[in-house]
Amino acid sequence: METKWWQKEVIYQIYPRSFNDSNDDGVGDIKGIIEKLPYLNDLGITMIWICPIFKSPMVDNGYDISDYEDVNPEFGTMSDLDELLKKAADYGIKLILDLVINHTSDEHVWFKEALKNPESKYRDYYIFKDSRDGMPPNNWRSIFGGSVWEKVQGEDKYYMHVFDKKQPDLNFENPEVRKEIYQMINRWLDKGLAGFRIDSITFLKKDQDFESLPADGNDNLVTCKYKTRNRPGLDQFLMDLKRETFDKYDCVTVGEAPGVQYDEFDDFIGEDGYFSMIFDFKYADIDVESGSDWFKRTNWTPKDFRELLFKSQDAIQKVGWGANFIENHDQPRALSKFIKDERYHNEIGGSALALMYFFLRGTPFIYQGQEIGMTNFERSSIKEFNDISSIDNYYRSMEEGFSETEALNFVNLRSRDNTRTPFPWNAEEYAGFSKAEPWLALTENYKEINVDTIAGRESSLLDFYKELIQLRNHSVYSNTLIYGEFEADDSASENIISYRRQHQNERLQVVVNLSNQTENYTFDNAPRRVIISNYDQFDINECRLQLKPYEAVLVEV
Known part of the structure; x- marks a missing residue:
């Protein structure tokens, strides 16, 4: 494919409520991000993605927007955001924001007017339906x-919300709604944003029959995904969105596109695709059968993970560009999810995962705290959770027959709060995040896992991430690591993930042992050199490599 500027980026995701609190009210803010720009610059990232900072009642932590044109006061002001844009640019760091257009908050002026006046045009900005014999329109x-x-x-009517009841879905069948959204997007791009990560974009189109389906749970309901996600007709909405907004700017767009099948990737990220790149969740959700039903756990193996990862890379490479990640604000911590032996919830496990995913073909995303090896928490009561999805899964698990203890375990393993805990900058009270008690309790091990402590160690995970970024973007291997073709290696043993990147006459290979056992790997030919390893010493003899538990290497072959 034609090379694009955004293919060279390394993107750092910030959850603004939890990154850095500049005014000591217990909530992170925009000025807090500005204060930490030197840290991000030193890390080497080139772009920041900030989760929603728009005005919001924060029922879903900003994904319920009450005003697209204003900044939520707890994060600061529009002038603070302008200052962040300018100061980030001084470091050569670009900025993208989260774009949430499937729904608004129920406190948005459009929805307030829709409720107040059924005859107003705003009633058709949302999805209202008559009841069926006094019951909801469907199941x-x-x-x-x-x-x-x-x-x-x-009224004898209901409004629709694919997510929380305080997040009513916009009616994209209404061209006036689409026009309002396009104008809003263009105003933000005119401010100098580099682009957007677009939330839940495959939910814009709903099946217009609104018919019920057979129930799939003890609640006598059925997941709405079958009728609201990636449905026929979505393509027209997404093509119009691109034509009326993104095509007018040299911007980057990252689609959150759950439910998209691999044979549809060309439409989404091909030469004329709707977006620059998309996230593929098929390998990220390997620990559960369904991303929204956490009690349906899987007993996955490294081989299972490898197959999903390679299938994803192959499908993306055929048509376009991917967004590679192992953590985000909706996922648990990667160390806790992917490293089954807790003894390796440390630099070794963290660096194995880092090397495994960072040199896949596509743009790498780093989620805040990932670079210092943050892990999941252990909460003892559902009352300690803020995330509405966690609370729902807790009660839903018990509805499906699990005990309170089992339900709490499912939520601890999968809660979105795991990656939303305040960022630990040091070992002091409140971890240097704030001088006031944070809005969400810290992870219990913050005194051992924080920036100051990690930065003081030799061969730290933080330094390892810096080296990976340097290798990808500023080394003699950059062209291969960025643009090289991806070639899966299926010859390795079941616990090893191995793949090659090839560009012109250069061939590099990643080999990762994703287990706590010693594993042997044999190269086709003796490697020319080991470029980076996550152990101080490596055992390589001609074509034979003996891998220690969770050992990872990048070699030139």
């Missing part, structure tokens, strides 16, 4: 549990 279950329908007070 669809929302992503966050319960019916997708909420009763309108004083």
Whole structure:
């Protein structure tokens, strides 16, 4: 494919509530991000993605927007954001924001007007339906549990919400809604944003029959995904969105596109695709059968993970560009999820995962705290959780027959709060994040896992990430590591993930032992050199490499 500027980026995701608190109110803010620009610059990243900072009642931590044109006061002001744009640019760091257009908050002026005046044009900005014999219009279950329908007070009608009841879905069948959204997007791009990560974009199109389906749970409901995600007609909405906004700017767009099948990737990220790149969750969700039903756990193996990862890379490479990640604000910590032996929830395990994913073909994303090896927490009560999805899964698990203890375990393993805990900058009270008690409790091990402590160690995970970024973007191997073709290696033993990157006459290979056992690997030919390893010493003899537990190497072959 034609090379694009955004293929060279290394993107760092910030959850603004939890990154750095500049005014000591217990909540992270934009000025807090500005304060840490030197840290991000030293890390080597080139772009920041910030989760929603728009005005919001924060029911879903900013993914419920009440005003697209203003900044939420707890994060600061529009002038703070302008300052961040300017100061980040001084470091050569670009900025993208989260774009949430499937739904708004129920406190958005459009929805308030739709409720107040059924005859107003805003009633058709959302999806309202008559009840069926005094019951909701159908049996669809929302992503966050319960019916997708909420009763309108004083009327025999319901409004639709694919997510929380305080996140009513916009009616994209209405061209006036689409026009309002396009104009808003263009105003943000005019401010100098480098682009957007686009949230839940495959939910814009709903099947217009609104028919019920056979129930799939004890609640007598069925997941709404069958009728609201990646449905026929979505393509027209996404083509119009691109034509009316993104095509007018040299911007980058990253689609959160759950439910997209591999044979559809050309439409999404091909030469004329809707987006620059998309996230593929098929390998990220390997630990559960469904990303929204956490009690349906899997007993996955490294071989299972390898097959999903390689299938994803192959499908993406055929048509376009991918967004590679192992953590984000909706996922648990990678160390806790992918490293089954807790003894390796340290630099060794963290660097094995880093090397494994960082040199895949596509743009690498680093989620805040990933670079210092943050792990999941262990909460003892559902009352300690903020995330609405976690609370839903807890009660839903018990509805499906699990005990309170089992339900809490599922939530601890998968809670989105795991990656939303405040960022630990040091070992002091409140971890240097704030001088006030944070909005969400810290991870218990913050005194051992924080920036100051990690930075003081030799061969730290933080230094390892810096070296990976340097290798990818500023070394003699950069062209191969960025643009090289991806070639899966299926010859390795079941615990090893091995792949090659090839560009012109150069061939590099990643070999990672994703287990706590010693493993042997044999190269076709003796490697020319080991470029980087996550152990101080490596055992390589001609074509034979003996890998220690969770050992990872990048070699020139």
